Amino acid sequence: MLRIISKLRVPAQRSLMMLCEKSNVIRSLASDVRYHDRRSFCHSLPSFQKKMISVTFVNREGNSMLVKAKVGDTFLDAAINNDVDLEGFGACEGTLSCSTCHIIFKKEDFDKLPEKPSDEEMDMLDLAYGLCDTSRLGCQITLTESMDGIVVTVPAQVADARDR
Amino acid sequence: MYSPFKMWNGTIRSAKKYACLRTTIRFSSVAKHKVCIVGSGPAGFYTAQHLIKNEPNLEIDMFEKLPVPFGLVRYGVAPDHADVKNVINTFTSIAKSGRLQFIGNVTIGKDVTLNDLRTAYDVVVLAYGAAQDRWLGIPGENFENVVSARKFVGWYNGLPEESNLQLNLNVEKAVIIGQGNVALDIARILLTPIEILKKTDIAQHALQALKESKIRNVKLVGRRGPLQVAFTIKELREMIKLPEVSNRIHLEDRDYIEACIPKTPRPRRRITELMLQSADTKQADVKDSSKQWELIFHRTPLEIVKSENQRSVKALVVGINRLKEDNWENPQIEDTGLRETIPCGMIIKSIGYKSLPLSDELPFDHIKGVIRQKEGRVEGMPGVFCSGWVASGPVGVIASTLQSGHDVGKRILDDLRKGICATSTVKPGRDVILSQLATRGVEPVTFVEWETLDNEERERGKNQKKPREKIIDVREMIDIAKKVQS
Numbered sequence: 001m002l003r004i005i006s007k008l009r010v011p012a013q014r015s016l017m018m019l020c021e022k023s024n025v026i027r028s029l030a031s032d033v034r035y036h037d038r039r040s041f042c043h044s045l046p047s048f049q050k051k052m053i054s055v056t057f058v059n060r061e062g063n064s065m066l067v068k069a070k071v072g073d074t075f076l077d078a079a080i081n082n083d084v085d086l087e088g089f090g091a092c093e094g095t096l097s098c099s100t101c102h103i104i105f106k107k108e109d110f111d112k113l114p115e116k117p118s119d120e121e122m123d124m125l126d127l128a129y130g131l132c133d134t135s136r137l138g139c140q141i142t143l144t145e146s147m148d149g150i151v152v153t154v155p156a157q158v159a160d161a162r163d164r
Numbered sequence: 165m166y167s168p169f170k171m172w173n174g175t176i177r178s179a180k181k182y183a184c185l186r187t188t189i190r191f192s193s194v195a196k197h198k199v200c201i202v203g204s205g206p207a208g209f210y211t212a213q214h215l216i217k218n219e220p221n222l223e224i225d226m227f228e229k230l231p232v233p234f235g236l237v238r239y240g241v242a243p244d245h246a247d248v249k250n251v252i253n254t255f256t257s258i259a260k261s262g263r264l265q266f267i268g269n270v271t272i273g274k275d276v277t278l279n280d281l282r283t284a285y286d287v288v289v290l291a292y293g294a295a296q297d298r299w300l301g302i303p304g305e306n307f308e309n310v311v312s313a314r315k316f317v318g319w320y321n322g323l324p325e326e327s328n329l330q331l332n333l334n335v336e337k338a339v340i341i342g343q344g345n346v347a348l349d350i351a352r353i354l355l356t357p358i359e360i361l362k363k364t365d366i367a368q369h370a371l372q373a374l375k376e377s378k379i380r381n382v383k384l385v386g387r388r389g390p391l392q393v394a395f396t397i398k399e400l401r402e403m404i405k406l407p408e409v410s411n412r413i414h415l416e417d418r419d420y421i422e423a424c425i426p427k428t429p430r431p432r433r434r435i436t437e438l439m440l441q442s443a444d445t446k447q448a449d450v451k452d453s454s455k456q457w458e459l460i461f462h463r464t465p466l467e468i469v470k471s472e473n474q475r476s477v478k479a480l481v482v483g484i485n486r487l488k489e490d491n492w493e494n495p496q497i498e499d500t501g502l503r504e505t506i507p508c509g510m511i512i513k514s515i516g517y518k519s520l521p522l523s524d525e526l527p528f529d530h531i532k533g534v535i536r537q538k539e540g541r542v543e544g545m546p547g548v549f550c551s552g553w554v555a556s557g558p559v560g561v562i563a564s565t566l567q568s569g570h571d572v573g574k575r576i577l578d579d580l581r582k583g584i585c586a587t588s589t590v591k592p593g594r595d596v597i598l599s600q601l602a603t604r605g606v607e608p609v610t611f612v613e614w615e616t617l618d619n620e621e622r623e624r625g626k627n628q629k630k631p632r633e634k635i636i637d638v639r640e641m642i643d644i645a646k647k648v649q650s
Contacts, residue, residue, distance in 0.1 A: 087214065088566040091254065095247035100563050123398040126431035127561065157567040 053148035057084050057103075060156045071145055075138030075152065076101045086154050094139035096120050099128035101138035103152040110134035113141060130155035196221050197580055198593040199287040202272045202522070204228035205235020206562050207291035207552020209255040210569025211576075216263045219577055224264045225285075225594045227276075230324070231269045231609040231641040232617065233259065235293060237562070239321045242349045243364035244356065246631065251562060259611045265594065268609035269642060275606045276597055278523040282547065284596050287576055287585055290526075290535060290542070290550040291569075294517035294558040298533070300341070304468025305513075308332070309477045313346045313514035320353055320374075322367035322634035324641075332476065333377035335509025339480050341465050342514030343386035344394035345561075348403055350512055351382045355409045355455045365625065365632045383458045383506060387485060390421055390439050390461060391428070391492045397435040404442050409455045413443040416462065424492045462486065463504065464497070468511060480506045517558040532557060540572035547585035549576055613645035620644050 051071040055078050058064050065085060069078030076090045079101075092098040102125065105113070113136070117125065121140050125131060138152075199215060201208045204226050212224055232238060234252055241248045259266050270276060272292070281288045297312040299305060309332050318326035338354060340347045353361070358375050366374075386393065390413075393400075404411060415421065421440065425433050439459070463482035471478040484502040487495040518533025527536040527543040534557050535542055535550045542548040551572040552565045579585045601608055617635065624633035635641050642648075 087217075087570050088210065088563070091251050091562060091566060092247055093250040093253065095250060097245070097247040097250065098561070098563050100566065119401070120398070122434065123396070123401060126397055126434060127563070131430065157563050157570075 051145055053143060053145060053150075055143065055147070056149075056151040057086060058151060058153045059086055060154065064151075069143055071143050073143055075103055075141050075143065078143065079138065088157060089154065090139060096124055096137070096139070099124050099137065100157060102128040102130070102157075103136060103138045103154055104130070104132060105134045105136065105150075105152055107134055109147075109150055109152075110136070112146070114144070115141075128155075129157060196223060197286040198223045198225075198284070198591050199289065199576070200225045200227060200281055200285040200594075200597075201289040201291055202227050202281070203235060203291035203293060203552070203554075204233035204255075204266065204268070205291065205293055205552065206237060206251065206255075206565040207293065207554070207569050208235070208289070209258055210566045211289055211291060211551045211573045212264050212569075213254070213258050214570045214573025215576065216258065216261060218573070219580075222263075223593055225597075226259075226264055226266050227270050227272055228266065228268045229271045229292075231638060231645055232614055233266060233268065233611070239318060239323045241321075242317075242353060243321065243366035244352070244360065245349075246364070248562070266609075266611040266614065267594070267598075268611075268614060269638075270601060270606060270608055273522040275601060275604055278526065278548075280597065280600065282545075284592050284594070286547060286591050287580065288548045289572065289576070290522065290548065290554055291552045292519070292522065292554055294519040294533065294553045296518040296520050296533065297513070298516045298518050300465055300513060300515065302465055302467055304470065304477075307468055307470055307477055308475070309335075309509065310468055310511045310513070313340070313342065313350055313512055314517055316350055316512050317346065320366055320370035322370075322636050324636055324638045327367070327369060327636045331373065332510065333373055333379055335476070336378055337381045337383070337508040338379050338510040338512065339506055339508040340382060340384045340512045340514050341386075341480075342394075342516075343384050343459070344514060344516075345396060345399050347384050347512075347514035348395045348399045350514065351384060351457050352399075352403060352406065354379050354382055355406060355457060357408055360407075363629060365630055365634060367634055367636060368628075369636070379510070380455050381458070382456075383460050383508070385460045385463050385465070385480070385482065385506065387464045387497055388461065388495065389417070389487055390415060390436060390459075391424055391432065392487075392495065393435070393439075393459075397431070397438060400435060400438060403457060404438070406457075409457065411442060412456060412458045413439055414458065414460050415440070415443050420489060428492070460506075463506075464499070466503070469505070477509055477511055478507065480508055480511055482506060517553070519554045519558075540568075540575050541579070546579075607642060607646070609642060609645050616647060617641055617645040 052068045053071060054066060055069045055075070056064050056066045057079060067078055067082035067084060069082070074094065076094050079086055079089050088100050091100040117136060117140065121137050125135055125137060128135060199222050201212055201224065208226055212226060215222055215224060234255060237249055237252055258264060272278065272281065278288070297314055304310065308330065311329065311331065315326050315329055319329040319331070340350055354377070361374060362371055421436060425436055428436065462485040464485055465480055466483050467481040468477060469479045469481060470476065482504050484500050484504060486498045486500050488498060519535070521528040521535070529536050535554055537543060537550050537555050540549045540551060540555060542550055549572050551569050556568060598608065621632040621635055625631055635644065
């Protein structure tokens, strides 16, 4: 079967890859392919398909929403592009002018985040309701491959403006 | 004129189908109910957003007093805070979703009464904000060059009713009473180099006046101490980094503050540390040519004093306070009996806003300046809700109003589904309101017409290298929106 696939033209290979994407068939196929066959698979792979990872958003009602997001996008992009049901998320469109993309990580994920928040991010986070030690703003964190399967919580926006 | 056979979505065409629909309305949980929202600022739009997203069978009309939408996002957010205004993109997509009809240039309470709205709609949402001033109640508050922050912000943001605000910026010292974000906004606009301001959407008359302004020193005076400042850290950092402007933060009880810091939550700790750090690093004395802002604490305004020629403000007399040290979050203020005179030529009161009742029947708390309500439901008026500052009081950023809008939206849908505010008669909706407006000679402005005006403002802005040149006159706004040739 591999021999047949590798002899297909590139567009046909692409179509087949798209069909197999979710089932990991591609990975198992690719690992068996001989060198010259792998080459005909691989040169089409990076040019049209960026690496996608799974991200789960848990909203304040406790509903989990699993989405596919591109490596290199931010958490905010992932939520917007997948039309995730999070009311008011990302009001200022990622310009560090609000705190509505506030997300909470698990401790082990938080510790592995590549960059610490800037002063500007901390300043906006200070306004966020439910602020805790593993809080970050979703518009400031870029997704990496190692975040595949990550789960983040999205708390409510504000309890009462007069709490402060 | 309202006809029982005329439906806006055009899908129901015959009397027979309409009769079936009436039956459906009586027995289904939420049929095509009619909602109107008074106010097109964040409270109005976020309430609409929730309703649109969660219930397809609603007709939503949004009334706005001005020909232009967006409320304080257009008229409150400072000109140099353009990114905060990005929410306008969300509001625009809500307005153009086909699920909401914007009806501008209609003043509820004057052109149309609250009762008219309750007759025409199943649900009325009051989201008209807080457009009145709070008063200190001290002698001299009515003098010239003593203005409320609300008017001053309206003036530099092009609010039509404040375009002729009488201000004398030909003075060196200004005092702002209050230590919230609005006070910082005003201090920043007074001291920011013109080179920066002229690239924003600040109103032209304000830019001109600020070019000629002689103001060099702005003091922000507050009753309480550094641990109780109401402004937030982002805005404070901006002030500290203002180009060509130094600052002086008058800390009187540093030991006490440093002792409290470890007990405070992170946001309070960070802003207090920033103030202490700034108080240490900036020690510049006031020079004639440089600009400076100052933070002065523990001072209660007592009296405004005029100059000998009685034409201008000369000084603010304040009482010096002491805070009881038991509770830093909500301290009691004690008068020490000492008095101080702060010389100044202009005073801006930044002490908050108030709402006014739209009609006499509206249950209202005149002390707090808010509608009497519980969880967004107006007391004693089923089917009437309120959202945003008119309900909660004028505190909080756009994100808090977002939450308020969504919460009220949820309660509206709950009440509709339980039949609390739905009746068995089909309400006439906007038809009857529009015909009332026509007989009274009112010209409603649609969202498409606003977009014509929007494009014109952007075009005019291009010539000045500004994002837009705001049009200040209401008549001109309407003529441009409706493409009337002058």
